[in-house]
Amino acid sequence: MRRLSGYLFATPYLILFSAFLVAPLLYGLAVSLFRWDLLTTRPPTFVAAGNYAEAVADPYFRKALAVTLEFVALATPTTVALALLLAALLESLRRQTLYRAAFFVPTMLTISVAGILWRWFFNTDFGLLNSGLARFGVSVPWLTDTRFAMPSIVLMTLWWTVGGPTVILLAGLQNIPRQFLEAASIDGAGGFTRFRTITLPLLRPVLLFVVAMNVIGAFQVFGQTFIVTRGGPELATRVLVQYIYETAFNNYRMGYSAAMSWLLFAVIALVTAVLLGLLRER
Amino acid sequence: MARRLPLALLIALLMCGCGRKPDSRTELRFWNGFTGPDGVTMLRLVQRFNRENPDVRVLMQRMDWATYYNKLYVAGIGHRAPEVFVLQTHAVPRFARARFIRTVDDLIGPRGGLLPSQFDPNIWQTDTIDNRQYGIPLDIWVMGMYYNRRLFRSADLIDASGRPVPPANRGRFVDAARRMTDRKAGTWGFAFTNFESNVYSVMLQFGGSLFSPDGTRCTLNSPENVAALQLCVDLIWKERVAAPPENFDSWIGFRQGRVGMVWEGIYMLADLESSSDLEYAGAPTPTLGSRPAVWSGSHNLCLRADLSPRQVQAAWRFIRFLSDNSLDWAAGGQIPARRDLRALPRFKSMTVQAEFARQVPYAVPMPRVPFAFELQSEFDLAVERALRRTVTPQQALDAATRNVDRVMKQ
Numbered sequence: 001m002r003r004l005s006g007y008l009f010a011t012p013y014l015i016l017f018s019a020f021l022v023a024p025l026l027y028g029l030a031v032s033l034f035r036w037d038l039l040t041t042r043p044p045t046f047v048a049a050g051n052y053a054e055a056v057a058d059p060y061f062r063k064a065l066a067v068t069l070e071f072v073a074l075a076t077p078t079t080v081a082l083a084l085l086l087a088a089l090l091e092s093l094r095r096q097t098l099y100r101a102a103f104f105v106p107t108m109l110t111i112s113v114a115g116i117l118w119r120w121f122f123n124t125d126f127g128l129l130n131s132g133l134a135r136f137g138v139s140v141p142w143l144t145d146t147r148f149a150m151p152s153i154v155l156m157t158l159w160w161t162v163g164g165p166t167v168i169l170l171a172g173l174q175n176i177p178r179q180f181l182e183a184a185s186i187d188g189a190g191g192f193t194r195f196r197t198i199t200l201p202l203l204r205p206v207l208l209f210v211v212a213m214n215v216i217g218a219f220q221v222f223g224q225t226f227i228v229t230r231g232g233p234e235l236a237t238r239v240l241v242q243y244i245y246e247t248a249f250n251n252y253r254m255g256y257s258a259a260m261s262w263l264l265f266a267v268i269a270l271v272t273a274v275l276l277g278l279l280r281e282r
Numbered sequence: 283m284a285r286r287l288p289l290a291l292l293i294a295l296l297m298c299g300c301g302r303k304p305d306s307r308t309e310l311r312f313w314n315g316f317t318g319p320d321g322v323t324m325l326r327l328v329q330r331f332n333r334e335n336p337d338v339r340v341l342m343q344r345m346d347w348a349t350y351y352n353k354l355y356v357a358g359i360g361h362r363a364p365e366v367f368v369l370q371t372h373a374v375p376r377f378a379r380a381r382f383i384r385t386v387d388d389l390i391g392p393r394g395g396l397l398p399s400q401f402d403p404n405i406w407q408t409d410t411i412d413n414r415q416y417g418i419p420l421d422i423w424v425m426g427m428y429y430n431r432r433l434f435r436s437a438d439l440i441d442a443s444g445r446p447v448p449p450a451n452r453g454r455f456v457d458a459a460r461r462m463t464d465r466k467a468g469t470w471g472f473a474f475t476n477f478e479s480n481v482y483s484v485m486l487q488f489g490g491s492l493f494s495p496d497g498t499r500c501t502l503n504s505p506e507n508v509a510a511l512q513l514c515v516d517l518i519w520k521e522r523v524a525a526p527p528e529n530f531d532s533w534i535g536f537r538q539g540r541v542g543m544v545w546e547g548i549y550m551l552a553d554l555e556s557s558s559d560l561e562y563a564g565a566p567t568p569t570l571g572s573r574p575a576v577w578s579g580s581h582n583l584c585l586r587a588d589l590s591p592r593q594v595q596a597a598w599r600f601i602r603f604l605s606d607n608s609l610d611w612a613a614g615g616q617i618p619a620r621r622d623l624r625a626l627p628r629f630k631s632m633t634v635q636a637e638f639a640r641q642v643p644y645a646v647p648m649p650r651v652p653f654a655f656e657l658q659s660e661f662d663l664a665v666e667r668a669l670r671r672t673v674t675p676q677q678a679l680d681a682a683t684r685n686v687d688r689v690m691k692q
Contacts, residue, residue, distance in 0.1 A: 038355060038380075125531060144528035233528065234666055249352045250655040
């Protein structure tokens with residue numbers, strides 16, 4: 001009886017979960033095996049792995065994947081490191097509320113607001129950043145140069161998203177028992193040694209969570225690039241999700257975009273599994 | 283009791299709803315992408331139609347063009363598409379092929395009140411597929427030249443009476459651009475604002491086209507197109523009279539008075555009218571090649587495929603109303619597709635629109651292909667890479683041609 005009631009409690013959620021997540025996922029998997037162009041009267045035709053083979057050979061898919069990996073490689077380490085630094089600084093403050101809020105507020109903006117804001121900040125001619133740099137005679141082509149565009153997006157992402165992990169890491173830091181740190185101080189350990197030998201190992205589970213969520217989120221990047229650069233210049237910031245979106249909703253090739261979505265899922269699953277394996281051991 | 287009050291109110295509200303008299307008016311949903319000032323103009327027209335036609339009720343819904351087609355498409359699949367909707371020229375073949383549009387061949391003619399002869403043949407034909415008419419062009423968004431009168435005057439580009447003279451051919455154009463360019467001050471004679479419309483027009487003027495006459499092969503890398511793109515590259519890097527595409531926001535630059543000439547669609551007029559101190563004027567796009575030609579397109583009024591006779595009758599009356607009153611639409615910064623209306627003095631008094639409209643006889647839309655979006659992204663990418671000198675025009679267009687051919691084979 002008790003077991004049954006557990007299932008009963010979970011049922012409403014399970015229904016919604018299946019209807020709105022599992023079912024569409026499986027539907028997408030099925031669609032990915034078909035050639036299905038929406039804007040024709042031609043019915044979908046079964047092509048088995050044809051869409052997947054096309055993606056592997058598609059230079060635009062490869063380019064978008066490379067751009068996405070570049071974003072993950074740039075954004076995740078910087079976000080986590082900065083969040084850790086901010087959390088450690090915040091923890092040492094007596095009055096945290098104001099600063100905590102200051103770092104967290106950008107996270108609450110929608111991407112459309114943050115994106116438009118930063119598009120103006122980044123403007124080469126009269127943007128906030130370059131007008132500040134003009135004093136030193138420097139003008140950075142933030143969004144217009146293929147080499148600068150992605151780092152600029154990462155910079156903006158950092159501002160926009162660092163608040164979330166900071167708050168989580170701060171909570172993790174505050175859960176570390178004081179006695180350990182005090183004991184280490186008595187033994188003569190300096191601040192950095194205490195952080196490295198006590199704080200970091202005890203923070204590992206929280207850190208693991210933050211890294212995993214960040215990697216997954218970074219792979220799914222879309223809003224920033226879509227609003228700030230539209231994928232340009234010369235496709236330097238067109239990430240995979242944008243290419244999938246354009247394939248599905250500009251070119252109406254549903255099967256192909258579903259296949260690319262599943263490939264993205266496979267990449268995320270693989271990278272996350274490897275990361276978790278690396279971080280969990282020892 | 284207090285807890286039941288909201289429930290009671292809700293029930294009362296619902297019952298009020300039930301008690302309403304059934305509406306005998308024919309309801310027409312009208313969707314479009316006019317989210318800017320153009321939407322306000324259109325809304326006024328719709329309100330006027332509703333007042334003048336008590337038996338019809340038009341409900342207009344506006345969506346951003348970027349998401350508009352997705353919504354329209356999904357609504358179409360679910361058989362919930364609006365009765366009347368606007369399609370831009372490039373979208374017509376796709377929606378026609380999906381059989382979403384009712385042809386209007388049975389409605390046009392003297393009895394229906396609209397005649398093909400009231401339109402320019404090249405504009406009318408953009409809605410003709412396999413000899414069937416899929417919509418009524420409302421306007422023509424032809425590309426023209428906006429120029430800064432103050433910069434023209436300070437560069438002494440004036441006639442005897444002191445009025446600025448816009449250039450009409452390549453020699454005059456490059457000369458005018460050179461005289462207005464002051465790189466130290468950050469002033470440019472010309473700037474590319476839209477790769478597709480700007481460069482495609484030059485290609486057309488060079489005699490180029492994007493596809494072979496039978497439509498089976500992409501000819502984007504033809505010698506004419508390569509030469510046209512090379513000229514565009516040279517304007518930036520050799521003549522140094524056009525702003526480099528990187529590090530410069532061209533349209534904003536024009537609005538700030540730092541660019542002498544830009545080529546843009548008539549739809550940018552509303553944006554210019556809102557700027558208070560810019561002295562601008564409009565002129566036909568200069569001909570840089572051997573023949574006049576200019577990029578254009580139309581907003582087309584289309585009907586859903588499965589309308590009832592009553593809906594068809596009401597919807598056609600609405601389409602006719604919009605067409606007959608397209609001078610009101612033009613006042614908001616558009617050019618009416620109706621040739622007979624453009625001949626009226628009222629249109630002639632709209633100076634920029636009238637100047638741009640002089641190009642209608644040689645206006646050319648982007649080729650009507652089912653893969654318009656793929657074509658556009660390949661075109662834009664190739665032009666961007668060439669104008670930034672990442673690759674040569676030949677290399678850029680070769681790559682784009684290969685990709686477009688690949689899409690065509692699918």
